Amino acid sequence: MPESSADWWKSSVVYQIYPSSFSDSDGDGVGDLPGIIGKLDYLKLLGVDVVWLSPVYPSPWDDNGYDISDHTAIDPRFGTLEDWDRLRDGLHERGMRLVMDLVVNHTSDRHPWFTASREGDPDRRDFYVWRPGRDGGPPNNWGSVFSGPAWTYDEGRGEYYLHLFSPSQPDLDWENPKVRAAVHEIALWWLARGADGFRMDVINFVSKNPKLPDGPRTGDYGDFAEHAINGPRMHEFLHEMHETVFAGRDVLTVGEMPGVSVEQARIHTNPVNRELDMVFQFEHVDLDHGPGGKFDPRPLDLVRLKASLNRWQTGLNDRGWNSLYWNNHDQPRVVSRFGDDGRYRVESATAIATTLHMMQGTPYVYQGEELGMTNAHLDDIADYRDLETLNYHRTMVESGRVDAATAMAGIARMSRDNARTPMQWTAGENAGFTTGTPWIGVNPNHTRINAEAAVADQGSVFHHYRRLIALRKKHQVIAHGRFAPLLEEDPRVYAYTRAYNGQVLLVLANWSDHTVKVDLPEDVAGPDSTLLIGNLPDPGPAPAPLRPWEARVHLFH
Template identity: 80%
Template sequence: MPLEQSADWWKSSVVYQIYPSSFHDSDGDGVGDLPGVIARLDYLKLLGVDVVWLSPVYPSPWDDNGYDISDYRDIHPRFGTLEDWDRLRDGLHERGMRLVMDLVVNHTSDEHPWFTASRAGDPDKRDFYFWRPGRDGGPPNNWGSVFSGPAWTQDEATGEYYLHLFTRRQPDLNWENPRVREAVHDVARWWLDRGADGFRMDVINFVSKTRQMPDGPVSGEHGHGSFAEYAVNGPRLHEFLHEMHREVFAGRDVLTVGEMPGADVAQARVHTDPANRELDMVFQFEHVELDHGPGGKFDPRPLDLRDLKRSLNRWQEGLGGTGWNSLYWNNHDQPRAVSRFGDERYRVESATALATTLHMMKGTPYVYQGEELGMTNAHLADIGDYRDVETLNYHRAAVEGGRVDADAAMAGIARMSRDNARTPMQWDASPNAGFTTGTPWIGVNPNHVEINAEAAVADQGSVFHYYRRLIALRKEHPVIVHGRFEPLAEEDPAVYAYTRTLDDRVLTVLVNWGADTAPLDLDPKVAGRDPERLIGNYPEEDGLFAPLRPWEARVHLGRS
């Protein structure tokens, strides 16, 4: 099938994220791989997605699950070879799908040749990274890393410190050095020339730092300062992104999405305004931080739907005329949405309600592996079952350091750990869920016996087939892609409602975000004339404006 050639094909597309370690293992070593992905391409074709985004598969010491890259132009042996990647590219293209790679260029691994040369004092590479003398017998400033501890590590050979906003094995690249940017551009061009169709760009808004790097405000009990004011959305970010677009992306038919923690609507509108030639869309984090409590993500609080609506509606309206939204609940860094925002007692209903809310909005939807099955959190109870560096570091600092009660900490970890997204894909009810014939690198969710792809594909009432219909509707109805977004019932604590309008077509979306029946107090005129049911997650309904049953979603299409 030929690939669509329109300039903005990604607007009508749905992207499927694969976390390769946990997708499908072809050789029984307990770790997913590229041949395993290739073996499941017909499943993705059946689902109907347009783009596959592949989390990092590069050589890596695996300090942060592959986000610490030691070679940008090869494949880690655990995943296969470059020839396997070529076969994956061809298999996707033959099925009319595209392949997007993860570009992690805020930092490298400390085993990358650039850093080993820099550490050794190579004058050609020393300034590829941030090296600073210490201060008062300690680091150059008080910044703390994302994964606990200081953001600086001292090198014994020279006595200087290098910056790492993540783990100490992920030194930050110095984008102020034009030769660093040229090297990054070369890497990106190399993959595009090989047939990649674009990039998801990891924490790309961290690449511009304030040169002075002063102390940041101290929060919490660990004594470290925040780097956000000085290393996020920095002074040269727009310049760097525009330069990369000009040098790498211009004239190519590709998708670019920048992961941008801390970005607001105004910043995202500038980044995604086509006239500025920076990015097609950004990943923002505002909505997935609303349930973080006073102690951070591992101290979760209940989500107030009104807060969620205020956030997402602001992004819909803010980027509605200029720019473009990315739409997601799940990814490799977030717990499973059904367990987090939905209700496992109403797993199918809440999974499809969440999907309806998101897929009918304006923007490009992202589906994370297993989301289309309604996969849940794993509810791991023992810290020994976890593999994620963020989780383990938090447990070490909070529990072993005596700051947080052990039971409370484990409850927060079970609910919010990134490992909830990284348990193996549930293909069937067999041992290890059909993921591997060996011992999986992380435990399989026991509920795979009931929740798995084989059962879902065979059941027309499954979450899987609901996702299929949502994805197909995006291709059939331009109003879903291009329609104007208008919120409804903004202060209703239980119902998420909005309309989308294009020409004379009106799409009305009504979703109950709770287990209690929710009455509707809306003027029927908002749905236009002769509204007809487009999709819903209950087999029958009493009418568009009848009370919504637990986690019920309804979408109708009428005429203005």
Template identity: 90%
Template sequence: MPEPSADWWKSSVVYQIYPSSFKDSDGDGVGDLAGIVEKLDYLKLLGVDVVWLSPVYPSPWDDNGYDISDYTGIDPRFGTLEDWDRLRDGLHERGMRLVMDLVINHTSDRHPWFTASREGDEDKKDFYFWRPGRDGGPPNNWGSVFSGPAWTYDQTRGEYYLHLFSPSQPDLNWENPRVRAAVHEVALWWLARGADGFRMDVINFVSKNPKLPDGPVAGDYGIFAEHAINGPRLHEFLHEMHERAFAGRDVLTVGEMPGVSVEQARIHTNPVNRELDMVFQFEHVDLDHGPGGKFDPRPLDLVRLKASLNRWQVGLNDRGWNSLYLNNHDQPRVVSRFGDDGRYRVESATAIATTLHMMQGTPYVYQGEELGMTNAHMDDIADYRDLETLNYHRTMVETGKVDANAAMAGITRMSRDNARTPMQWTAGANAGFTTGTPWIGVNPNHIGINAEAAVADQGSVFHHYRRLIALRKEHPVIVHGSFTPLLEEDPRVYAYTRTLNGQVLLVLANWSGQRAEAELPGDLAAADAELLLGNLPDPGPVAAPLRPWEARVHLIR
């Protein structure tokens, strides 16, 4: 077990595992806990400190496990609680920690709490948001994140219930203190079993305007109206959970918060407020969404991306803490999205990683990111499994609301299933993921992009990630240094400095397939610097032009 230390997560790197797609140990086509245990030495070799496990609880699997029917069990598709114990022990023995995914804004509609609530059980009747309809329809105009209205009529109860996601994911009523107490008990149960913290799914959705009024945006995706998230009691609820479940324990708490601002995040992550260690914000991964939403993507505008990430770096520098990510289970593969997954796949994957990992905050590596895994480029809707993607296709394409070809192009580029294809372990059958039939198709490019080949190649994306992770342990300036953006209007070069105790770390990355000049201030351009890391052979000095997708990290003493 790692030794406890104050703020250990600041110098850590977190590896996210999507269990269904990581490693299948029994040939049923679905990844499982025993499969993860098989690969712990791989994670140790990579050098990560924490494993974040996407949901493995019992679930009807309407939203890939984010619809939970039992918070203190393991879904049989993943194994047993004893398998979880083996995973915990295996990680602790290797000096790594285990973080669970806590989905507590909503449950499955098959959770016993919801069953009791719909039947009017005295203790559970107000565990969820129940309301009579109005004018023959839902109680308000809120739309679901997954398309359609955010309300469903229940025949048993004779009322509508609120679900900001799928109808199978009813929202818990956190205004009810018994709900909050039950959630605290879930967290305490896992901590007692040896979990080292939690990533809390859409945690800023738990406080809503209690009057549930109409919002300024109606219809599909109207959930992000001013009344649905970041509600008036959010700080109170988070502080209470910290005090009841986390205080005095050596744990990591991360809150996923769509729609959170820098100013709000400063409050949430300020240690004196005792709420969260860090938040996941979405501003930077929403920048390429077009007028029609995420499935109407626009090309990367690096200047806009820099403005967003830099604002968060500066905004949280003196008070809070950043989580650093571009990939996860809800985002397409970044090398396909912002990089070049063809000619410059390795170069762009490593340049983007260098840019992110040298910032202030805790980096998150999503499974396969360290291999430079790409989007699957599936062009047939029958190949997709993601609820959000299928709902979008049904409500927008099949009804003729959007052009079918354009919509499929957007789905191919932006669907969450791009991140959920099986981990590419070998060039063999099914990428070494399973001996059975995988639950979702394997990317055909696993023949050339796989862990076995990457580990054997010192010039691979994998080994560049290893070096990035090692640098964070060696140089305090990477963890604690202040952040100063450079070249903010340059459309190709991402540049910034980190400064601590007289040391200056200069990071330069060319986010394009063309040669680029970095027009640095004179003192930096002429500086005598040590090259700490480069992603191309024979890197030049500070002032040298950047080759296509070249990244360099220089230390100026």
């Protein structure tokens, strides 16, 4: 088992695995649990402490496994519960922990709970958000995240049910104490089996305004955010779950919370409130969304990015905790999004990583990020599998609202499928991911960008991540130091300091393809410094000019 200490997750690094795309052991084209087990020594070499496993539960697979039909079983495409047990044991034997994905804002419409609810079963009738129609239509004007209305009419029951996502993902009604008790039982079941915590999917959607009023109209439908995100009983529900499920247990809890503010996160993650260890916020990954939304992207504005991340760093510094991430299964690859995935792929991938990993918080690495994997640059809608992407194309392109070329450019840049192409293990066929036909196409650049080549190259993105992870364990200033921003208006340099017990860490990263002179305040750079890490050979002393996409971390005593 991993060693335990209070707040162990503050010096840990989490690695997210999207099982469908990680490693396929049986040649059916879909990744599985035995495939993950076969790669545990790779994760040990990287140095991560925790593996977060995206959903592996039985599912009709309408939304890539986030539509769950049984919360206490394993989908046969991934293996068996016995395979899960072997994965748990393999991680624990290597000193790593296993965190599960807890998706409990909604279920699949094929979940036994929903079947019973729509049929009027007394114990399940009120498990979901059902309402009669209004004026011959839905109860309100809300639109769903995946396009279209957020309500579907059920002929058998004669009412509408709410689904903030797909119609196949009906929302549970957390106002019902029986629902909350059932959710608690699911979490306790996995903890009893040996899970080490949970990432909680869109957990701040579970408290909704019970009156379900109309939202401000945005296009064809209203925006539900004001009435269905961070609702009136959010803190109550999370505290109840902590006290019932997590209190006294050595676990990690992180809540995915779109739309959460710094002020709200301070409450959620303040230990005295006993709610969550940390939250996933989305402010920094929404900054490149244009007027038409995520598929209408605009170039990165580094000053705006710094303002956002710096505010979260300073805002949670004294009583809360940050989660640190660039990538996950819902975000395009950061080296393509914010970096340069051509000439400066290695340099920009490592500079961007250094910027994040030296901040206060728990870093999350998404599979392939440590290799500098890029967007797939797919230009044919037939190559996409993501429900959100396909719905957008159908709604906007096929209806003529957006011309096809413009839409496909936005999709190629921002689609979630960019994160879901198979993990690139080798330069061989299908990147060594499968011996069969992969469920989604492999990025052609796997012949150059793959784990086998990266592990063999000490100058690779992989080894830079390995060194960043090792530094967090060695230097307490990285995990616990107070954050102070520098050069906040500089459009090319991300700079800040961390201070702890007489040590000062200076982090400098050039987010451009030009050499940049760094003008630091006189009291920042002292004579007694050590270069902890750099991403280019022969780095200069602080504050020497930064070469294109150069990052350096100096420690002052």
